[in-house]
Amino acid sequence: MLDQHGLSSAPPPTDSLFWRLWQPCIPIAEKTLNTPFMSGIKSASLDPVTYGGFNVSDAYYCFNGAQSYLAAESRTSDEVLKFFLLEKYKRYQAYNEAFPTIWHIRDANGVVPTTACRDYAQFESDTASHADPIYTLIMMIPCEYLWYWLANQLMPPSPGNLYAPWITGNNSASGAYAMGNFLDQYQKEHPGAIDEDKAMSIYSTAMNFEWKNFLSATQP
Template identity: 30%
Template sequence: MDTRATHTVNDPKTKLSARLWESTKGIRDMAINTDFVQGIKNGKLDPEKFGVFCVEDSIYLYKQQHNIKVATEKAKPYPDQYTYLHKRIDSYKTLYEAEFKKWHVGKPEGISLGKDLKEYMDYEEDVALNRQSIYFLVALIPCLKLWPWLGQQIKDGNHGIYNDWAKANLDPDYVGFKTVDALIDEADEKGGIQEDEAMKIYTKCMEGEYKFFNSI
């Protein structure tokens, strides 16, 4: 048992973003040990499974861009949240269009998704549609923060043919999530977020990330 992590979660002096992160340590540890992540680490992942993952991930980016549009409209009363989300609309569009081109995805509606990813995407869509924008940011950050963290854990491996993909997608030096952490902490300091609700959403989305990795 990681007593340091438990102390962090229970310490009211710790920022909310850190408490959310530390509360999901067990889920992150499971993500490290999935066949997909370990296969990327040692360069031995079945190429067919890698392809399936990437095609599904391209659909995730496509759907997430729509969710970001919805959340951006809701964020208009909160300038910092609005600015961040509005910038992400174009960046996610660039990402999914590049992946669609790479994997020859013509009509995303024609791609059959696995159960785990579909449930995860449906949940994030529900948060975007039915919660305030700050809670969508809470739903967004497990993905933003987990992937570079995984990159840090496996950076000493021999990724083989997956080396370029790992550098681009599991970049251990990526720190873009810090902006979202700061928005969550700012909302907490102003009384604009309920920790119990944030914890539920954050945990659910971190589980979604793990289950997506584990589905391959």
């Protein structure tokens, strides 16, 4: 996909929209890193039941996230953006296929998500259904890049850490960087198409939902 459209998974240019969105949100990332959930992942002290509950709730987000990508894909006429959104939908679908086997969850209907997870999924659905489709991609970058950033802060996992697969499995920024490089290309090809204030609002809202989602994992 990247070769076909001249995209790269290397870090986006330092002056790109990708970094202009990320830099102001670093304090949110740091708050997320300091949640009890992430501290428990780092120290391997997180209750496995809590970890399991988080993943079950996250399944609700992932099942709905796939549909958000598909909704946005159906609303754009830009061939590259359409292809990009469809590929992201397919990757979510492939990921979601593991839930029935690992967690015995068929779809979102049987999940009782945390309030933060439910509201996050609704925000994504509303954005994908009503905003210009390019903002769906912007909205999804926090999910892609924050998880990498968190994992990278925890590297290397301590020997015997039960949660080492979570840390090593999320320690890749290639997907997020590809999205950032696509945004850079999109802005060059469509000058003025992205309202950066609106992009910042959507991005920071998604970042805050990520923090609230991790925070809610250890709350009653």
